[in-house]
Amino acid sequence: MHQHLLYEIQKQVKLSENDINLCYKLFEPVYISKNTILEKANHIPKYIYYLISGFMRLFYYDENGYEVTTHINCPHGFFCSYMEFLDQKCSPVNVHCITNCDVLKMNRSDYSFMMENSSAWKDYATFILQKSLDYNENRAKNFAILTAEQRYLDLINANPKIINHVPLQYIASFLGIKPESLSRIRKNLLDKC
Template sequence: MHDKLLQHIYSGHDLSQEETEAVKKYFEPVSFSKNIIIEEAGKIPQYLYYIVSGYLRLFYTDENGHEVTTHINCPPGFFTSYSDYINSTVSENNLEAITDAQLLSISQENLNHLIGQSQAMKDFSISIFQQSITYNEKRSRELSVLNAEQRYLKLMNDYPGIIQNVPIQYIASFLGMKPESLSRIRRKIIN
């Protein structure tokens, strides 16, 4: 299970054999079934996850009792409620497996230990968190400047696997629209 993570790291950073073994030691394999809440709102996120396979989402429940999907991720990649994980603060988000998921998890303590003993892993971690910040800024901009159809077409183009694996109500919420609106857009595109 560690092969995908190691390939991801090797794509930009060189690891010694000792560093490779440390990655295998600290990133622990875990599996979750579809629709399982992996980490609950109201708690401090315990792990950073590397998605080997499967789809995950972050969501919160608004004042009207509606679930609002703030982030969807697919393999490969890292996933957690980042700011809460980094700062050890209570998260308002739930982390859910949308599909069956194979993950590698690492606690903040183990991540800190790993990056403390490996400059390559420290550099890799910084690049991952920079990518996360960049993604969130880009997403915020897209939500404010693109119309609903443009947001859906961009999602289809950038992440086609999401369309086949994630329920429409989660996609609609993630794109900032109602499921009925997304259904109309999808019908229009098909026709």
């Protein structure tokens, strides 16, 4: 499983043999069953995860007890409540495996060790943080200027497999709409074909 992560990293930074060895030493491969809550809200996140296969999401419960999905992750990528993981503070969100997932996980002390002992890993972490900020900025902008249908089309164009693996209520929540609105959007799109 480590090869997937190393392949992605080496697209951005050059890794030494020591950097590669750190990856094998500090990232633990884990299989996680569908519907597992990996990290619970109101707890300090223990791990950062690299998703090899499967689908995960971040969600919280609103004041009415409804689940609000804030992020859906498809393979391959890092996933956690990142700022709370770094600062070791309680996270407001749950980390949930939507499907069976293969992940690499790393705890906070090993993450610190890696950042202190590898400039390549530190550079890659900076790259990932920049990508995450860009993603969140675009997501906020899209919520402000795009219709629900446009947001749905953007999502399935970026991640076509999401429709086959992620329940529609999670997708609707992620898009900021009710499931019945998403059903209407999907029906309208089918009628246009």
